[in-house]
Amino acid sequence: MTDHSIQQRIDQLVEQIRYHDRLYYQDAAPEISDLQYDQLLAELVGLEQDHPEFAASDSPTQRVGGDVVEHLVSVEHRAPMLSIDNTYSRTELRAAMQRIEKSLAPSLAEGDAVVWVMEYKIDGVAGSIRYEDGHLALALTRGNGVLGDDITHNVRTIRDLPLRLETEHPPAVAELRGEIYMTDADLADLNVRQAEAGAEPYKNTRNVTAGTIRLLDPKIAAARKLRFFCHGSGELMGVDANNHMEFLDWVRRMGVPATPNVVRLESIEEALDAVAKLEEGMPDLPFEVDGIVFKIDSFAQRETLGVRSKSPRWVIAYKFERYEATTRLEAIEVQVGKTGTITPVAYLTPVDIAGTTVSRASLHNADEIERLDVRVGDLVVVEKAGKIIPKVVRVEKHLRTDELPVYEFPTACPECAEPLTRDEGGVYIRCTNPLCPAQLRQRLVYFGSRAGMDIDGLGEEVVDLLLQRNLVASFADLYRLDTDTLAELTWPRQRKGKADEMINVQFGRKNAENLVAGIDASRTRGLARVLASISIRHVGPRVAKLITAKYWTLAQLQAATAEEIASIHEIGERIAESLTGFLHSNHGGQVLADLQSAGVVLSEPEPQVTAVDQDNLPLAGKIVVATGTLSHYTRDQIKARIEELGGRAASSVSKNTDFLIAGEKAGSKRNKAESLGVEVISEDEFRARYESL
Template structure:
């Protein structure tokens, strides 16, 4: 049997290792064990030593560390590598973005708008990676912005960076700038090795990254598993991109990872909404984030804005104040959400972070527990950034002096005992029992909330009381409650001035009357409000409004197919299948029938011919911005009225704005309208001109 062709085997091994590097470092989905990976690498190293003429400059073996350098050489940047101005509040961020947009006034083409891109601000070390004709040629630190340290020897050990770009016709020059960083999991493993060697553990990922990237010995850098995210560029020659989003798309296509979840935004208002959401719902990320960056998307607009001495004028950062502490994980328990999602919660030894005592933190899902390798009894690092809910970011594995058992995720619902199932292709594990008492509680709480049916008086304590007294087993049961029954209920309250002593207190007639009145008022909220309140997966307020604009009563909706619903703009198959699946299920049919039986309105006002003929409406095709305090409308009411009259209620003023409705304290939007020559109406003028229309 003939021996295998060494050149062919070297090529095969190199291709396999690159494939596994991509799966491990970029997709977090390894197919083989560390041992199997090491065996492939060892074979490649051996074959290249035996047949050096077949070893290529971009071989994976070049990542294991080359020769030690004598010292770091300073090299000028072809394009200055500038820093970013920071803001620390939403007000500062909004003012900065308005200044940027105002600077472009007068230089934009007709109908041209300013669009933004939002990215995470990774807490690592800035680096500039230069590819020449597709090959990694040079890597520099930021340095003083004009001159940086040559760190090419260490950057070549970063496994998620290709040594050669994955494209047939590589550009002459592509200088990719971004953040060199380390994941929390890799830091935890490094600290285990530090402790075993009798060395001090590292405090955080940024410090160890900053030290590692400047080491003279690349073999040490290779062991520490640094990574890279691209978020910008220096010199480019041969790269076709007119805006930031298309540039990021190209970068990903050639095999370089970009900062994840880069989001295009059409206005400053959208940006501020995104910030508010992230402050509460920052997704689980395996790396440190200390803020959010907002960039003007268009390259031509960036050129018009220019740069200052130290920072570009087209980018601004919103930084979180980050605080963290180390404490002991006392227990892990799971909670059941309104959609049946099983969420693990970490119970901690109380620790003070940023002036508040933290004793609980979300662990998100079973994959997060496995990624962190977190176990009861561990010493953990808990972080709180801005207004973000505290989260466990790292396990101090080097402090684990005894073997601790792994957390066993339950296979049955802790509340109802039914088997749990995992979302197909997803990370969430759910209880699918519609009668689960824990789900019922969460659904009733949401049903009564402002985001739900907005029932005054139906909070968590009242829901718990109703369930305890077995007065409510469904949404419809709420509408069967009466004042006399509620008034006689007793609930446990803390006795004033008696420490923790609890006594039973009567619910009372006034509370009962208020609750029944709130429930009664919710009967006529309409079909859209109801659909978004009964915890149908993927059906929120906006989705429900879009669907009921076409299927405005429950009978039409029952007859609609998933294909018909999916054809509505912004809906799609997943939402449509979820809604139709609920409506056609036994639980869904019973829920809707019960609500209809107790007099809940399952319809929206039927569109008239005039309403259907959008072109005939007085504000058809117009963009209107309402700002300031209005006398006759809330913010939601004026938006709804503009849309009912055929217009679009916009969030920001631009050249496309037809007019602005200005109330008291109108502020910057009125100022911008004046500067752009956009018509400004008082509330009285708007009502006189348009409120004669039905």
């Protein structure tokens, strides 16, 4: 090979390996096997050894670890690397955020708003990675905030960190701060190697990360597969970003992994409401988190707030204790959801975690089982953080003494035996049989719930009883139930105080009358409520309301094309295709026809104004928030009245709010409105202005 062809091949290999590193470590979507990757790397190592003149300082071969350093050197941070103040309850968090906003309020210009960002608090080791002219030049631990240990030799082995930023025009300096961490799956694999070597296994990802990053031999660090998330910055020269979200977007474009699932929020109330949603996603994460962080989005506002001696004034953490225990996985069973989703569940030897007995934990999906390599009979680490449902964190593979069979995800539905299919481009596997009895049960439970048709008395136990007695096989069958039949039903119950004794309990006439009355009352909930209750994928209450505002009868809706429905603001193709697919399927058509024949109203009141008239309504284009206790309206009634007048009823106050209706005990939303200069009116004033129209 000529020098030119050797250089070309090295360049080609470098680009291929960088590409596959990004797919594997950042996108979790590898295209080649580990063996194929190792072959590419081995070829590059061989070429660079034979032709060192062509080996670049940022070549992927530099990640395997260089020479051992004699000791760690302390280096001064260009800008102090501060810690974060913590809170441990929603009350403390609210108070801290209110203090921050109060401090910022005097400096805000008219029309300015305080915007928050919310992100996971990764449970790893804080690190600062400095790029100069696009090349990784220095990496430090936090240390005491002023001095940190030089860990560049180990950080260069982190494969999801580029040794050179992915840009033709790199900034002069970009100091990226974030969290060095290890995934739960990589810890499990490391502990297998520890056991094989006769060494003690590591207890958690944070401890092993903290120890690894300070090792003197980078070859050991390279073998432990550490990773990095950027969530902040130190010194920046030549980086164009005015706020946190813009900065994270820039970080991603540079090829650096940014902290995931960051949410932008326009008020404290909105932020607190969003905590639960971020918590819900925690069991699916492949890494450990020990809290949620809230930051002011605007860099200018951060500058105004400044810093204390140990922490910035513009950030606060909501931390929660993590509790874990080791127990044995006794079985894996799958459950079928209302839209056919097949969810694997781990059945565990009961173990006490944070004062509660845990015997089950969701395994989420087939990919999660494969990632964990979890097998029946394994000892597993189960975690419960805050109020989160139990999560299988990892498998103690080094304690696996027997040859346990790999779990094979079912290919047929466990309830109806129909073939299962995987969502295109997704992780969920589904039963697509609309007549599946397991789906029917879940759909009936949801149909009767408050979020569905709000049928008092139609809970899981009653649904099970009705199905066992073959009294219902569809939504419409509920409307055909009669008091006499229900009153005579019996089912076995445990005798109070005697765990081993069962008795038959009669449903009774009073319960029967109440249930029939609740079912009958739901007939007139309207088309939007029905669409949101019958488990059409991607169609929830808000989507159904938006669609039925344009197509307020079933006939109109059935005549609309997917393209026409997709053109409705906030709907889009995926929702439209799901809805029209249901409407024109044999199953969907039958469901709606049966409900109609059972006397269920499948229409909404016809709008009383045209689209042109809508623009002339008193609250057209205005955003209105109602808060506190109102004398003349329920919460639903005031929302409906705002919308009748052409406005949008919002749940939180922001700079875009036009006015706030304040009832008794208005509280924080009133304070927020006043701080933003949003008009606040009483309920009586609202009635005086608008009820005569």
